[in-house]
Amino acid sequence: MSTSKKRETFSSGLAVFFATLGSAVGLGNIWKFPYLTGQNGGGAFLLVYFLCILFVGLPIMLSEFYIGRKTRKNAVGALEQLKPGTQWKNIGIMGVGASCLIMFFYSCVAGWVYFYLFKALLGDFANVTMETAKAQFGSVIMGPLSPIVWQFIVLAVVTAILAMGVKQGIEKITKTLMPLLFVLIIICDIRALTLPGASEGIYFLFHVDFGQLSAAAILAALGLAFFKLSLGMGTMMTYGSYFTQDNNMFKTAIKVAFSDTLVSMLAGLAIFPTVFSFGMEPTAGPGLLFMTIPLVFSQMPFGTILLIAFFFLTAIAATTAMLSLVEVPVAYLSEEKGMSRKSAAIVTSSVMFAVGILATLSVDKASVLGHITIFGLGFFDLFDYISSNILLPLGGLFIALLMGYSIKQEEVVTELSNHGQLKIAGLVKGYFFLVRYVTPILLIIVFLSSIGIIKF
Numbered sequence: 001m002s003t004s005k006k007r008e009t010f011s012s013g014l015a016v017f018f019a020t021l022g023s024a025v026g027l028g029n030i031w032k033f034p035y036l037t038g039q040n041g042g043g044a045f046l047l048v049y050f051l052c053i054l055f056v057g058l059p060i061m062l063s064e065f066y067i068g069r070k071t072r073k074n075a076v077g078a079l080e081q082l083k084p085g086t087q088w089k090n091i092g093i094m095g096v097g098a099s100c101l102i103m104f105f106y107s108c109v110a111g112w113v114y115f116y117l118f119k120a121l122l123g124d125f126a127n128v129t130m131e132t133a134k135a136q137f138g139s140v141i142m143g144p145l146s147p148i149v150w151q152f153i154v155l156a157v158v159t160a161i162l163a164m165g166v167k168q169g170i171e172k173i174t175k176t177l178m179p180l181l182f183v184l185i186i187i188c189d190i191r192a193l194t195l196p197g198a199s200e201g202i203y204f205l206f207h208v209d210f211g212q213l214s215a216a217a218i219l220a221a222l223g224l225a226f227f228k229l230s231l232g233m234g235t236m237m238t239y240g241s242y243f244t245q246d247n248n249m250f251k252t253a254i255k256v257a258f259s260d261t262l263v264s265m266l267a268g269l270a271i272f273p274t275v276f277s278f279g280m281e282p283t284a285g286p287g288l289l290f291m292t293i294p295l296v297f298s299q300m301p302f303g304t305i306l307l308i309a310f311f312f313l314t315a316i317a318a319t320t321a322m323l324s325l326v327e328v329p330v331a332y333l334s335e336e337k338g339m340s341r342k343s344a345a346i347v348t349s350s351v352m353f354a355v356g357i358l359a360t361l362s363v364d365k366a367s368v369l370g371h372i373t374i375f376g377l378g379f380f381d382l383f384d385y386i387s388s389n390i391l392l393p394l395g396g397l398f399i400a401l402l403m404g405y406s407i408k409q410e411e412v413v414t415e416l417s418n419h420g421q422l423k424i425a426g427l428v429k430g431y432f433f434l435v436r437y438v439t440p441i442l443l444i445i446v447f448l449s450s451i452g453i454i455k456f
């Protein structure tokens with residue numbers, strides 16, 4: 001046993017599942033998944049996304065669980081313990097960086113969600129039409145002061161919960177509110193699917209047309225798979241380090257990936273029928289969620305209450321995902337740099353707020369900082385692109401190489417089988433085949449094609 005101070009763990013298998021799902025489910029499902037699917041042509045993108053989850057996401061998730069639970073440390077400390085004195089710990093350092101980059105824009109979008117909740121409570125969306133929905137979104141993101149204030153509120157909430165610790169903070173919140181989110185999205189679906197013209201939306205989502213698929217779209221699908229399942233940056237290592245010792249990590253990974261994908265599909269089934277029914281463009285981009293959902297509930301019995309509930313639960317989903325994002329640097333600073341959890345949380349969120357303002361002020365070309373571009377992207381898009389499309393898949397590639405080639409297979413088998421208690425020989429074989437050959441090769445091909453070195 002290590003001599004370091006006693007570390008918390010989640011209290012049960014159910015808590016492990018909901019906390020991990022709480023990390024995976026977030027704005028990625030409700031905001032990013034629909035708009036990326038819309039921008040990249042629907043069904044074919046969806047199919048590539050599923051393949052990425054299966055052949056890249058699942059093995060990386062399991063690898064991260066293994067690294068975390070085996071070492072019971074933060075991402076950097078875990079890799080240092082597994083491979084002392086080597087460069088592998090840099091995956092963890094990169095993860096701390098990726099966590100910040102994601103939070104810069106994530107806290108901004110979460111701020112819009114909180115703001116929408118507030119507006120829904122005030123009854124601002126009564127009698128909304130397509131035009132007013134668009135105009136309202138425009139005024140929310142343009143601020144310039146209000147979106148910054150909401151971003152601040154978001155970060156303050158996250159900091160407060162994280163300072164409370166793993167069991168009190170993360171576990172309690174996820175276990176109660178995740179199931180409610182499912183129910184509410186299903187209500188949205190029923191409404192959206194019964195709108196006139198809904199079938200066009202379903203056709204868009206499920207019709208596979210490979211003509212629509214570019215190398216950039218494939219990279220986007222891969223990046224989305226990482227972002228969605230919170231992979232490639234140490235989040236799942238950190239959460240794995242809080243898992244109970246008897247947890248069946250194969251099962252947890254499969255259940256989390258499946259449930260997360262289900263939530264994304266349900267969100268897509270709420271949004272696309274609405275888009276087509278109201279004659280909007282599926283390619284509308286980051287505003288898609290905010291412009292469609294008020295319309296879903298308009299002129300519906302109990303519409304205002306349902307709209308409030310929807311944004312409340314989206315706020316919760318975003319918040320629980322942010323807890324896991326910020327937990328990466330917080331666990332690192334508190335375990336490796338001797339800070340208290342509270343100061344680590346405050347320092348981290350302050351940095352996220354300071355730089356996050358840049359994202360918030362550059363959402364649109366007409367925003368205050370919208371004219372500044374680096375590699376042709378404004379800050380908001382740049383932070384998103386570097387993290388999702390570069391850092392997370394790169395982190396994933398290194399994790400696959402580490403697990404496939406640098407760690408003794410017997411050790412992995414012992415840990416994944418809970419010291420021989422689980423009969424998982426076949427699964428383990430499949431797992432090693434994937435992390436050794438399939439996952440890294442796919443990642444390398446997608447990278448090379450996205451920078452134009454190979455062409456299909």
Ligand code: PHE
Nearest residue numbers: 024026027028227228230321
């Ligand atoms: N998975 C979260 C979502 O979809 C975002 C996230 C990414 C969380 C990376 C943690 C780490 O919203």
